Amino acid sequence: MGAQISLGRIWGIPVGLHWSLLLVFALLTWSLADGFLLGRNPELDLTARWVIAVLTSVFFFASILLHELGHAWVAQRNGIPVNRITLFIFGGAAEIDKQAKTPGVEFRVAVGGPVVSLALAASFGLLAVATQNVAVLGASFFWLAQINLMLLLFNLVPGYPLDGGRMLRAAVWHFTKSERRATTVAMFSGQIVAFGLMAIGGYLIFSGNFINGIWLIFIGWFLQNATVAEQSSATVQQQLAGIKVGQAMGMIKEPRVPSRLKIQQLVDDYALPHGQRTFLVMDDEVPRGLVTLRNLAQVPRERWAWASVTEAMTPWSELTKVTPDIDLIEAMKLMDDQRVGQVPVVDGTRVVGLLTREEIIHLLRLRMELGT
Numbered sequence: 001m002g003a004q005i006s007l008g009r010i011w012g013i014p015v016g017l018h019w020s021l022l023l024v025f026a027l028l029t030w031s032l033a034d035g036f037l038l039g040r041n042p043e044l045d046l047t048a049r050w051v052i053a054v055l056t057s058v059f060f061f062a063s064i065l066l067h068e069l070g071h072a073w074v075a076q077r078n079g080i081p082v083n084r085i086t087l088f089i090f091g092g093a094a095e096i097d098k099q100a101k102t103p104g105v106e107f108r109v110a111v112g113g114p115v116v117s118l119a120l121a122a123s124f125g126l127l128a129v130a131t132q133n134v135a136v137l138g139a140s141f142f143w144l145a146q147i148n149l150m151l152l153l154f155n156l157v158p159g160y161p162l163d164g165g166r167m168l169r170a171a172v173w174h175f176t177k178s179e180r181r182a183t184t185v186a187m188f189s190g191q192i193v194a195f196g197l198m199a200i201g202g203y204l205i206f207s208g209n210f211i212n213g214i215w216l217i218f219i220g221w222f223l224q225n226a227t228v229a230e231q232s233s234a235t236v237q238q239q240l241a242g243i244k245v246g247q248a249m250g251m252i253k254e255p256r257v258p259s260r261l262k263i264q265q266l267v268d269d270y271a272l273p274h275g276q277r278t279f280l281v282m283d284d285e286v287p288r289g290l291v292t293l294r295n296l297a298q299v300p301r302e303r304w305a306w307a308s309v310t311e312a313m314t315p316w317s318e319l320t321k322v323t324p325d326i327d328l329i330e331a332m333k334l335m336d337d338q339r340v341g342q343v344p345v346v347d348g349t350r351v352v353g354l355l356t357r358e359e360i361i362h363l364l365r366l367r368m369e370l371g372t
């Protein structure tokens with residue numbers, strides 16, 4: 001999800017802030033300091049208002065993080081690894097790798113976040129009551145209780161990929177025993193909610209409530225995109241389920257080149273005539289590294305005639321490798337995480353081939369055309 005600011009790790013999960021959040025943080029703090037807090041406590045001086053506003057915003061984003069950690073905790077306890085937690089403009093997202101194996105697990109993971117939000121709303125509510133005479137504290141605790149409650153209610157809306165939509169998917173899966181039908185229903189609910197939000201947003205704009213209208217359309221549009229992305233990823237997962245790396249690789253003949261080869265030779269004799277983009281650099285059976293056209297572009301063109309491919313390649317020791325017997329889906333996740341378009345496939349110490357993104361897409365297209 002684009003550029004991120006890292007906040008370190010919690011339970012081994014990398015936590016990051018998307019840059020868009022900084023803008024929201026600034027706008028929110030400003031609206032708290034100059035709007036809500038000023039309205040509640042006009043006697044406060046400017047500095048105090050801004051300090052409280054910043055702290056309140058921090059607590060708000062901490063609440064979102066705790067909500068996501070609620071999902072992550074349940075997921076990890078059920079043996080589902082969590083790749084990353086990202087806070088961004090619309091809240092948070094815990095990137096959960098694998099689909100849950102049973103509707104029960106899916107339901108519990110989906111409930112984990114809302115339970116935390118409910119607890120937070122209740123705690124801030126109690127604090128607000130306890131501090132209602134401590135002017136500014138009462139006001140900001142009240143605001144935090146309210147916003148956590150809103151977060152809870154919004155997430156419970158039954159439109160995939162919101163938590164409520166995930167619960168719906170789990171319920172349909174449980175009652176119909178069909179995961180495929182559950183996905184269809186969940187996606188449909190997601191579309192209805194997304195278009196519903198956009199319609200309400202449009203109505204608000206025409207009735208003069210411009211900012212809220214734009215905001216709702218924006219959220220609806222975001223949900224719509226998320227639903228479509230989830231849908232295609234669910235389709236891909238269904239198509240590729242059970243296929244091993246060994247069955248997918250080798251569709252495109254993987255070229256091997258010796259390490260003494262000059263870059264110019266590689267371009268003239270291998271890349272251009274055969275339309276190849278990726279090459280294993282090997283001396284006899286000893287792997288040295290991997291070189292892609294993108295790597296070559298990093299070397300100044302005037303050096304191509306005499307620089308060997310080793311100058312451009314990624315050394316073997318730095319490459320992530322897979323074995324032929326792992327699931328293709330696992331290998332794809334790995335490639336996504338590492339942001340690479342190919343991984344070498346090794347069996348023990350022997351290099352058996354190269355798995356490329358093109359091959360996976362090719363395989364996927366074949367299977368879809370065959371309707372399997």
Ligand SMILES: [Zn+2]
Nearest residue numbers: 113114155163
């Ligand atoms: Zn959630």
